[in-house]
Amino acid sequence: MKINKEKHLDMYLKMVQTRKFEEKAAKLFVQGKVHGTAHFCIGEEATGIGVCSALENEDYILQTHRGHNQGIGKNMDINRMMAEFLGKETGYCKGKGGCMHIADFSKGSLGANGIVGGGIPLAVGAALSQKYRKKDNITVGFFGDGAANEGSFHEALNLASVWKLPVLFVCTNNYYGMSMNVNKSMNIDDISIRAKSYGMKGLAIDGNDVLKVYEETIKAKKYVKEHGPMLLVLNTYRWMGHSKSDPQAYRTKEEVREWKEKCPVKRYNEYLLKEGIASVDELAALDVRAAQDIESAVDYAESSPEPRIENILDDVYAD
Amino acid sequence: MREITYAEAINEAMSEEMRRDENIIFLGEDIGVYGGAFGVSRGMLDEFGEERILDTPITELAIVGAAVGAAMTGLRPVAELMFSDFITFAMDPLVNQAAKTRFQFGGQASVPMVLRAPGGSGTGAAEQHSQSLEAWVCHVPGLKVVIPSTPYDAKGLLKTAIRDNNPVVFLEQKLLYRTRGEVPEPGDDYTIPLGVADIRKEGNDLTIVTYGRMVQRSLEVAEKFTSEGVDIEVIDIRSLVPLDKECLIRSAKKTGKVVIVHEACQTGGYGGELSSVIVDSEAFFYLDAPVKRVGGMDVPIPYNPNLEAQVVPTVDSISAAVRELL
Numbered sequence A: 001m002k003i004n005k006e007k008h009l010d011m012y013l014k015m016v017q018t019r020k021f022e023e024k025a026a027k028l029f030v031q032g033k034v035h036g037t038a039h040f041c042i043g044e045e046a047t048g049i050g051v052c053s054a055l056e057n058e059d060y061i062l063q064t065h066r067g068h069n070q071g072i073g074k075n076m077d078i079n080r081m082m083a084e085f086l087g088k089e090t091g092y093c094k095g096k097g098g099c100m101h102i103a104d105f106s107k108g109s110l111g112a113n114g115i116v117g118g119g120i121p122l123a124v125g126a127a128l129s130q131k132y133r134k135k136d137n138i139t140v141g142f143f144g145d146g147a148a149n150e151g152s153f154h155e156a157l158n159l160a161s162v163w164k165l166p167v168l169f170v171c172t173n174n175y176y177g178m179s180m181n182v183n184k185s186m187n188i189d190d191i192s193i194r195a196k197s198y199g200m201k202g203l204a205i206d207g208n209d210v211l212k213v214y215e216e217t218i219k220a221k222k223y224v225k226e227h228g229p230m231l232l233v234l235n236t237y238r239w240m241g242h243s244k245s246d247p248q249a250y251r252t253k254e255e256v257r258e259w260k261e262k263c264p265v266k267r268y269n270e271y272l273l274k275e276g277i278a279s280v281d282e283l284a285a286l287d288v289r290a291a292q293d294i295e296s297a298v299d300y301a302e303s304s305p306e307p308r309i310e311n312i313l314d315d316v317y318a319d
Numbered sequence B: 001m002r003e004i005t006y007a008e009a010i011n012e013a014m015s016e017e018m019r020r021d022e023n024i025i026f027l028g029e030d031i032g033v034y035g036g037a038f039g040v041s042r043g044m045l046d047e048f049g050e051e052r053i054l055d056t057p058i059t060e061l062a063i064v065g066a067a068v069g070a071a072m073t074g075l076r077p078v079a080e081l082m083f084s085d086f087i088t089f090a091m092d093p094l095v096n097q098a099a100k101t102r103f104q105f106g107g108q109a110s111v112p113m114v115l116r117a118p119g120g121s122g123t124g125a126a127e128q129h130s131q132s133l134e135a136w137v138c139h140v141p142g143l144k145v146v147i148p149s150t151p152y153d154a155k156g157l158l159k160t161a162i163r164d165n166n167p168v169v170f171l172e173q174k175l176l177y178r179t180r181g182e183v184p185e186p187g188d189d190y191t192i193p194l195g196v197a198d199i200r201k202e203g204n205d206l207t208i209v210t211y212g213r214m215v216q217r218s219l220e221v222a223e224k225f226t227s228e229g230v231d232i233e234v235i236d237i238r239s240l241v242p243l244d245k246e247c248l249i250r251s252a253k254k255t256g257k258v259v260i261v262h263e264a265c266q267t268g269g270y271g272g273e274l275s276s277v278i279v280d281s282e283a284f285f286y287l288d289a290p291v292k293r294v295g296g297m298d299v300p301i302p303y304n305p306n307l308e309a310q311v312v313p314t315v316d317s318i319s320a321a322v323r324e325l326l
Ligand SMILES: Cc1ncc(C[n+]2csc(CCOP(=O)(O)OP(=O)(O)O)c2C)c(N)n1
Pocket: A039, A064, A065, A066, A114, A115, A116, A117, A143, A144, A145, A146, A147, A148, A174, A176, A177, A178, A242, B029, B058, B060, B082, B086, B089
């Protein structure tokens, strides 16, 4: 598949922005500037960036709790993401939702979900709506390997399949649902075979290869518009603990180290250089820019006003 | 007496019961190696092994459903939901199955299980991880509902819940897990009956009826009013179902003024039931003022910490309600 340079550099920048966003967010926790918890996607950048880079603005996504890469991939505003993370009025959810609930409906993001598996049936409904409204678009429902064991996953896949809806189910398989390895949570090696029991196409690929993810999503987009839903499994790994506080007794340092060697950002960087698509200087400049973008997002967030209790009743109900 | 945390007290209750009765199993997400999302079950896998400490996939419906099936057939499961908010996925096995089994089968079976789940706000976990949903389960005959406010109560009540032959929903309070309190030495096998309220502070001028995290806050309010010469009684109901109605009625008759405090949203909250128990009784004729409820605002729990702190009852808002009645 021919991908132009601009697209390559855009995906690369977004992957680095995601990496820096997460690193900065983790630091803000340590500095005590954030209340609550967060789930970082370092190591998984290629999944959300690769998939969302293949989508149109009008394609929908339903994000997970570990979805900053999905948001950045869908062109969300990093300033407003950071402001939400810091609970500010200027954040995407006016400081009411926090980083587990970031959403930008104007960019097709129907929201991140704090309920594991909560978004999967919603993706079915969004795709039903697209089909009903005769839109030439698709919905991507993101979820983790752990979520694939919730009843909501199975019910959603079945319904989407019998209704032949334009939905792409994307399972970010990082091999763990919190502390549980997939080899304990399911009795299969390949999550994509679950598609078969719903009469649906399934495919598992290397989720750390952003180009592969991008290309397969382009193909899947065409496929689901013509034939109905598909399950795409992206095999990847989360480098950090599950959330803010996780001693990680359930895995070895060795395993983490091995996966860090398969860093998706570094891999893409090396690919772009090797193929002569970009120069060392060009990529270094993007690294610097990404870091600056995150710093200015923090400045923006920190200088933004706190939400006011006077407005607490806003948005409990629509007018 | 030694002091331990609320989380440790719950761990001790489960562990002591599991040593006593080998039919007790414990199942839930990340309760094994991880030791539970809030560290409640630390060490239990080492002691009891994988046969009895069952780490499950992320599958709330099947966790609770399996607990019900196991309970119907001779085991006494304790099931854990990582957050009580996830009870939504487990509502069918709890409400349509566990609560109905004994009655609809004419007493042939019983469902001796405990569903433990932490609730409450204050941790910055936002809308889907901070709710207080106890009213939902109180409305279902066949379920018992307990919310302990101290390590001592948590241990004594959980032991009783585990020995009970009915499904008991045991709602813990996230913000209390790290709080410490006096608890007898391990092996001192005390239990606390369900349906017996605890008068945490005696008083003659006004009664605060509360439970869970709001007990401590209500005690602070009572303390504050002492300096003004107002003598407040604070009742921790501890078990919502069954409810110690006599205790509430007696106290209301004595003080003539009642404020009910809970964190859960006020509309449809259990405070409405508590209020009705009082005004539906002879205590009505002793009341000097309307029964006042101080519940959470009728909004989802917001993320921003300042907002989050203000949508649930505060020392100020409880004090204001007290003052209105004086
Ligand atoms: C219904 C529900 N159950 C449990 C949780 C607690 N929890 C949050 S994330 C998580 C692990 C999810 O695993 P997976 O779907 O693989 O996503 P990952 O975290 O690995 O990205 C768990 C158990 C939750 N938020 N919602």
